[in-house]
Amino acid sequence: MQRGNATAVFLVVLTGAAAFIWFTSLxxxxxxxxxxxxxxxxxxxxxxxxxVRFMLGFVVALPSVLVFLPAAGLCNPQARINLPNRDxxxxxxxRAATLRAxxxxxxxxxxxxxxxxxxxxxxxxxxxxxxPPHLSMPWFVGGLAAFATAxxxxxxxxxxxxxxxxx
Numbered sequence: 001m002q003r004g005n006a007t008a009v010f011l012v013v014l015t016g017a018a019a020f021i022w023f024t025s026l027x028x029x030x031x032x033x034x035x036x037x038x039x040x041x042x043x044x045x046x047x048x049x050x051x052v053r054f055m056l057g058f059v060v061a062l063p064s065v066l067v068f069l070p071a072a073g074l075c076n077p078q079a080r081i082n083l084p085n086r087d088x089x090x091x092x093x094x095r096a097a098t099l100r101a102x103x104x105x106x107x108x109x110x111x112x113x114x115x116x117x118x119x120x121x122x123x124x125x126x127x128x129x130x131x132p133p134h135l136s137m138p139w140f141v142g143g144l145a146a147f148a149t150a151x152x153x154x155x156x157x158x159x160x161x162x163x164x165x166x167x
Contacts, residue, residue, distance in 0.1 A: 006104035010067055013111045017059050017118045024125050025052045033133030034124060040140075042133040059117045067110035071103045084163045098162075105158045112154060116147040 025048075032051040035044025046054065073079055081102075083089050089098045120143065127135040 006107035007067075010063075010107040010110045010114075013114050014060060014063065017114045018056055020118055021055050021059055021121050022052070024122065025055070028052075028125060028128055032124070033128050036127065036133075036135040038137075040127075040135040040137045042127070042135070055117075055121050059114060059121065062117070063110040063113045066113060067106050070106050074099045074102060084159065085165045088165045089162055101161060105154070105161075109151070109154055112147065112150050116143065119143045119147075 028048055028051065030048050031045050032048055033042030033044070034046045034051055034054075035042070037043045074081070081090060083098070088094070120140070123135055123140055123143070127133045
């Protein structure tokens with residue numbers, strides 16, 4: 001996958017998530033239950049406007065840092081890059097393609113994180129529809145398990161991409 005395509009996908013997912021958070025937050029109460037204990041009961045609250053700004057910042061900033069900071073670091077020719085078969089993949093003839101592949105992989109990891117954080121926001125919105133607010137722990141744990149599984153799959157694809165040296 002080309003770096004530009006992966007970055008475009010990431011930016012589309014990020015923009016969609018920001019719109020999703022904005023529009024789904026419109027119906028939240030003035031005092032939003034934003035933190036929940038192990039049983040799913042609300043034990044922390046935020047003013048509505050602060051919650052919306054916090055979630056927008058969190059869902060946009062954290063994945064953006066995850067995607068764009070390593071991409072910027074890879075531009076440095078002295079960057080320390082630890083890969084299987086490092087000498088092969090970072091040889092001058094393959095270095096540019098390798099860096100594009102790494103950037104693309106980071107963009108897809110960013111997409112996974114954006115989707116997961118948006119899902120958590122959706123659970124918070126649903127929890128605030130109840131009186132008293134209550135987060136569905138089975139749905140949260142299921143989402144967390146799906147995110148962890150997708151992250152492991154992402155890591156395996158990344159490792160597999162660089163593990164074998166073409167003959």
